Amino acid sequence: MARKRMKGLLQGCLAAVSILVSLPAMAADDEPKFMRTNIQYIAAVAEPDAKSGTGAQEWAIWRQDPGPRGVPLKHFDKLMADNGVSPAGWTFDADDWWVDEYGQLMENPSFPLPSGRYIVTGGREKAAILTIHAPDEAGNSRWDLSDDATIYDVTHLKCRAARYAPISDDSGCSPNNVPQNVFTLGPDDVMPSAQGCSKRDYPVLIVVAIGIEDGSPLLQ
Numbered sequence: 001m002a003r004k005r006m007k008g009l010l011q012g013c014l015a016a017v018s019i020l021v022s023l024p025a026m027a028a029d030d031e032p033k034f035m036r037t038n039i040q041y042i043a044a045v046a047e048p049d050a051k052s053g054t055g056a057q058e059w060a061i062w063r064q065d066p067g068p069r070g071v072p073l074k075h076f077d078k079l080m081a082d083n084g085v086s087p088a089g090w091t092f093d094a095d096d097w098w099v100d101e102y103g104q105l106m107e108n109p110s111f112p113l114p115s116g117r118y119i120v121t122g123g124r125e126k127a128a129i130l131t132i133h134a135p136d137e138a139g140n141s142r143w144d145l146s147d148d149a150t151i152y153d154v155t156h157l158k159c160r161a162a163r164y165a166p167i168s169d170d171s172g173c174s175p176n177n178v179p180q181n182v183f184t185l186g187p188d189d190v191m192p193s194a195q196g197c198s199k200r201d202y203p204v205l206i207v208v209a210i211g212i213e214d215g216s217p218l219l220q
Helices: 003-021 073-081
Strands: 034-043 052-054 060-062 097-100 104-106 116-121 127-132 142-145 161-166 197-202 204-213
Touching: 034 116, 073 104
Parallel strands: none
Antiparallel strands: 034 060, 034 204, 052 142, 097 104, 097 161, 116 127, 116 204, 127 142, 161 197
16 A cells, blocks of 8 residues: 555556446446545455455445555554554554554554445456445445456455454453564465454455446545
């Protein structure tokens, strides 16, 4: 998610344009409309080969790149000395914290990912329309990708994101327990475990455009 990725992001934007012009012919009232947005990032929960599924209520979104706003793990003690408030203004949550592939604490994304349509890409060859359906009565939300794309196709492989939380009140879970000598991680590397913490890895999808309806964005 750092500045060095800009070239890949630009390629993703170009791929998104090709998707917009190659959509199947539809009735005018049904044709999807999209609005370009600042680059945003979705934290997804899905298998790499999945093309659709349920559980989108567990997905989240960063409205801006969390990388430049991150705090290196080695500066965690200073962060806590500042009452957990980062230089970028976000506040560390000891019960729910995220780490990226560079060994930085990230601000938490926003949960849940709003229903609507998103053009997503991994910054490689493929982009697709991601549809997040409205939750059902039980609060469960379905999702699907267009153009026969899989989650792997639209995952930004250089981005790594893991969510950590204490396994119990007295487990001693802390960012200081994350081994720092493993960073920076490559696309095939797994985010490290931390003593006393649960860990969940999230594929990261790049958002380059959002669906609009009646001239208004479906999400803000």
